[in-house]
Amino acid sequence: MDSHLKSQLAARHIQNMSEAASLEPHWGYADRAVPCTNDPGSCAYLDVVYGSHDLGMLYVGILWVLIGIILLLWAVGRRALPSLSEEDVLRAALLEDTRASKSFTNRLRQTISSAVNRYLLPDCIRPVFGRTTRLQVLILAVLAAYLLVFSFVGIVYNTWITPVKKMPGVYNTRVSLGPWSDRIGVLAYALTPLSVLFATRESILSLLTGVPYQNFNFLHRWVGYIIVIQSSLHTIGWLVIEVRLYQPQPTVAEEWISQLYMIWGCIALFFLMALYVLSLPPVIRLTGYEFFRKSHYVLAMLYVGACIGHWKNLECFMIPALVIWFLDRAARAVRTALMHHNFIEGKGMGFSAAQAAITLFPDSENGDVVRLDFSHPHDSWSIGQHFYLCFTESSIWQSHPFTPLNAPVTVNGRTNHSYIFRAKGGETKKVAEIAARKLAAAPGEKSEAAPTTSVVLTGPYGDPIVRNVTSDVNVLCVAGGTGVTYVLPVLTSLKKNSAGSRKLELVWVVRHMKDVEWIRPELDALEVGEGPKIIVRIFATRDGGNQVSASGRSESESTSDGGEATGEKQIKTSARSVGEVASSDAPRHPEMTAVVRQFVDATVFGHRSSPVDLEA
Structure with missing residues (x-):
């Protein structure tokens, strides 16, 4: 000493x-x-x-x-x-493989999982601990x-x-x-x-x-x-x-x-x-x-x-x-370097950032929304995981977490990524300003391709959220604004890998009906292909007028008690009236108790509740 x-x-x-x-x-x-x-x-x-x-x-x-x-x-x-x-869960469900569910190991795992979900996952004293599970507090x-x-x-x-x-x-x-x-x-x-x-x-x-x-x-x-x-x-x-x-x-x-x-x-x-x-x-x-x-x-x-x-x-x-x-x-640093160590044309192997195509949705009142689309050669991620994105044209010293709005699709060794975010301030606002400058310099009518920006990504992080969702589980997803990125890949994945008997529904709350254009390609994709029908109900809280159908025509629909349903859009309109859950008073927010009740009452097969992990 x-x-x-x-x-x-x-x-x-x-x-x-x-x-x-x-x-x-x-x-x-x-x-x-x-x-x-x-x-x-x-x-x-x-x-x-x-x-x-x-x-x-x-x-x-x-x-x-x-x-x-x-x-x-x-x-x-x-x-x-x-x-x-x-893949194992979906395969077992689609092939009706009951041997796995009868094994002692599987029954024990399911029993433990059910007990944990019931007693340890609910929030504990939220005013003190916030959105924290009982397990964490324990x-x-x-x-x-x-x-x-x-x-x-x-x-x-x-x-x-x-x-x-x-x-x-x-x-x-x-x-x-x-x-x-x-x-x-x-x-x-x-x-x-x-x-x-x-x-x-x-x-x-x-x-x-x-x-x-x-x-x-x-x-x-x-x-x-x-x-x-x-x-x-x-x-x-x-x-x-x-x-x-x-x-x-x-x-x-x-x-x-x-x-x-x-x-x-x-x-x-x-x-x-x-x-x-x-x-x-x-x-x-x-x-x-x-x-x-x-x-x-x-x-x-x-x-x-x-x-x-x-x-x-x-x-x-x-x-x-x-x-x-x-x-x-x-x-x-090593993980990022490995993800971006790729072949560069004319230079051989080296560090190569992804080039993301920029789409800008101007909104002077609430903050512009930016959409990024790119592909990058790396392994696919699981639904529910997220990446940290660094926008090198803005700052190489910052990275922020974003959830892809698309389900992972790999084509020729490259996995597609799509992201949306609202530019409120800080780094996201800088990216929106970069997008606005590039779009102004290269208007869409004159350019052959959308402007791009360099993106360095690290990940994926987080836990898969549809890993144990079998085909007999009915799923209700609720999201607001850009939070739809968390639930949209869930619906895309479940539609692709499910039988037609389950019920899938999305309730999305936005400010204006034009906000649907943020994810128009993904919503259109939900309407086509095999698998169960997905009901998408969109509530525009600051738009007046009538309900808009999937084809874009304006309709008026009476509620069960004689009222008018306003501010709601259904990509696939259900047989029942939707007026019960859309108020004609501004602002028009859905009454979630009624939304959940209608969803549960309409299910005729499988479990009648959504997994905790799929709440958004």
């Missing part, structure tokens, strides 16, 4: 290093001088300090071992009870309970009145608040790599558990809150001790706060509080997501460095946190 730090800690713990027969090492803490030559009270206090710290390090080790065991069992369980692929509760219990266990709680050397009649009050403050400080250090692990995109947790990386964001956020609480209590505890209980004052407090390790501790706490404040939703809305993301990275690195400066003996937790972060960034 550094001699300067030794001298500081010797004064802090009244240890006489010069008279020590030997130094007793303690992992994560200062070496102890043995035998203790101080007064009995100080020696007893030091026994508690070092004993509590050693137990704290043991509890931290047990925590990480338990996490490792749980992940190992989860990974083994996934292999022992694998989920069927989309994991957080178990972790918090472990930390709470072992913040107190193994500490001898007592008070020792000890004399101050060379100051007759002056006494220090030593209490177990010191060992307790050290304990929660150790726990805060130990949680740092776990918090970073929860935040990674190329997540080893996803690899082991099959849970998409974004599902760990909740735990990343709340583990961060726990670290803030622990660090604050650690600081308050030592403030009380050094400013109130140790004597003489204010000499002790002034000497304590001027020590280098304390200066680094104050800096670390400042960075941690900045991380917390800048991550609050109102602050993110005020400063913008990109500022939050970049400042989060910088402040997190500075916090880790300051923690090492504060207590170097616990860098065994800080260095892994840095390693995890840099490995995640390296994995992203």
Whole structure:
């Protein structure tokens, strides 16, 4: 240990290093001088300090071992009870293969899946946790309970009145608040790599558990809150001790706060509080997501460095946190490079960005909508997964997640991609401005091809959402605006791979009927081909007038109670009246209770509810 730090800690713990027969090492803490030559009270206090710290390090080790065991069992369980692929499920359903459903393994898997879906997937205390499942909150509760219990266990709680050397009649009050403050400080250090692990995109947790990386964001956020609480209590505890209980004052407090390790501790706490404040939703809305993301990275690195400066003996937790972060960034770069390492005509193999054709739908009131279409040579993705797109003409330092609006189709080794997004601000607005400039420079009447922009993509990420949807499941998809990109591939895939007996329906809420043109090719494709009929019901909330049929003719249709259905479009009109779910009052939003009731009442075969994963 550094001699300067030794001298500081010797004064802090009244240890006489010069008279020590030997130094007793303690992992994560200062070496102890043995035998203790101080007064009995100080020696007893030091026994508690070092004993509590050693137990704290043991509890931290047990925590990480338990996490490792749980992940190992989860990974083994996934292999022992694998989920069927989309192709296997569809093949078994279409061929009416009942052997798979009768096997013990399949029945067990379905039973576990049903129990998890029923009891652990619903939201839990939404005003506090937001849209978070009971399973996520349960994991957080178990972790918090472990930390709470072992913040107190193994500490001898007592008070020792000890004399101050060379100051007759002056006494220090030593209490177990010191060992307790050290304990929660150790726990805060130990949680740092776990918090970073929860935040990674190329997540080893996803690899082991099959849970998409974004599902760990909740735990990343709340583990961060726990670290803030622990660090604050650690600081308050030592403030009380050094400013109130140790004597003489204010000499002790002034000497304590001027020590280098304390200066680094104050800096670390400042960075941690900045991380917390800048991550609050109102602050993110005020400063913008990109500022939050970049400042989060910088402040997190500075916090880790300051923690090492504060207590170097616990860098065994800080260095892994840095390693995890840099490995995640390296994995992203490698994954992107591999996806774009292709043959370039005239140059051979090299990095080649995708060239996306741009279609712009101007909307000065609500923000322009941009559509991108391109193909790229890579393996197909699964329905429900998303990609991170980097628009190189705007900035190479940003990438944003987008869900393809099309089902994956591979032609001659190239997989088609289509995306739509509304340009509100930031990067999407820059892309819309680039599109407007290019379209203005090359009007459609004069150009042979649509203007293009370079796109670098990374992915796919996320979990397939139609993997276990068999052909007897009726599916209702609900979406608003550009959110249709999440459900449209579901309908395309289910129509292509289903028998004609199931019921498929899309309810899409847009501002204006002209917004249908965003996805006109995909909607037209739903009307043709084999498979079940898909009812598409479109509600234009800011358009007046009559219902428009698939052919574009204007119709008026009476409701069951004599009202008029307005603002709704059906690509394939159902036999029943739709007026019950479309209000004639502006704004015309669908009454979702009635929509779901009509859907359920109209099903005559199969399950009468949609999978949780297909809600949008």
